[in-house]
Amino acid sequence: MSRELTPQEAAERSLIKKYRKELWNPFIAAVKRYELIAPGDRIAVCISGGKDSMVLAKLMQELQRHTEQPFELVFLVMDPGYAPANRALIEENAARLGIPITVFRSDIFDVAYQVEKNPCYLCARMRRGFLYSKAQELGCNKIALGHHLSDVLETTLLGLFYGAQLQTMPPKLRSRNFPGMELIRPLYCVHEDAIIAWKNYNGLRFLQCACRFTEERDGAADGVGESKRQEMKLLLRELKKTNPNIEKSMFRAIHGVQLDTFPGFKFRGRAFAFPEAYNLRGASSAEDEAAL
Template sequence: MSVAEIERSIIKKYRKTIWRRFIKGINDYDLIEDGDVIAVTISGGKDSLLLAKLLQELKRHGKKQFELLFLTMDPGYLPAIRKQVEDTAAAMGIPLQIYDSNVFEVAEDMGGEKPCYMCARMRRGSLYDKAKSLGANKLALGHHFDDVIETVMMNVLFGGSYKTMMPKLHSANFEGMELIRPMIFIRESDIRQWVKYNDLTPIDCACTVTAKENFGARAYVKNLIEHIAEENPNVAMSIYRSAENVELGAILGYKDGEGKKHSFLEHYERRE
């Protein structure tokens, strides 16, 4: 597929399932403003490649005036993987800015039983730092709808907490920087179909650490949701909406914005 054909597929063939849901996320959560300089994080995977093309199309046809940077951090990819990332981006008309780091190596040394968690935190911090140094005020990540609901379930089942992936967040460590997730309403199955239709070759995780073992918590939750969907086709949306419909009067406790824990007993009124 040519670059023009790839771009046309987004606003034509996948207009309903991808483009409109992308626009809905942008509008519903006020993710982009005039004057923004957005650093788009490109790992070379299917999600970040689609995000790059969506933002390019929005810049070309949208009403907001903003600038785009396309950042790829090489955390220690094998040479063949790095070349694949570079070649695929070039074929898609995505002008990458690549820089090197040793995140994979450090994550393996420090991660213990959670190298993926350590890797994600370190990669994000590195990307924030690089993006800010280049004049960006926002960092765009390629998380999609299924990432969001799987994260909710992983936190409930394995973390003993209720948290979701927010559409946007102010960075706690990089003043003036904000994280945005423009693909929050797009389903992973539709991304896979778009990739297949355009005959693209994205990479998978390409991690040199977890390739040594099987880290399957997210895969377990993904399969669990798919199994429940066989009986309840609306389960995915129910999980998502649960993060919009929290009843503070019907939970045992919560943490405020400063991390302080509160119990329902603080506001409990005894009645005869």
């Protein structure tokens, strides 16, 4: 008679068995496609306490366990001012899932609450800086965040609809303020629905953002409140009803941007207006003209 699996063992097995196609395979695909991890890396996996960062931590543990190219992991939790019950939930989930977390404190929530315009943007930037600093202090050369495919697409729509720009969230980037540090997003090819399914299958309850602004959104009758990102999430959900492949199409589109068709673009912070961009392109081929 086989023994009953512990919650940790069940969660780990479901990652590479039941949800192999939805979680493990796209996670590995992102790591390889975007060259996110190299032998000898020391990576700080940043855990907010939510479902995304927790599943990232477990996937990174599994990869470390099975890879032939060794790398080190630190599981970093920043407490930006959580209520005691919320911090306790993070610690309980980490223990339940076998994630050895390192916790440090900051006053980000207190600062963000004082700002009326774009408090979430300020909070995100401050979090990033604190995480880079602590990770570097612990000898890490990379931080890993739990942004997934759905975040990527929502960010693309936000930029188009509200930022007047065509841009998206890259799978990795170098830090400007912390030389030698990189940010990686190993869940880049993982859909949020798969993370939710894994969470529910294992009967797990994770922390939400746990700040006043999120509580206002959750209490709004339309489910959006002041969150434009939530608005994009709901928009994509509606569009999928008539076009089930819309997210796949968008994801492919950001990998195949046709700069030759744009009247202007930016590269490395420099803007190229139409006349300069036009001259750089030179003469178009008959095939190009036919396509346009």
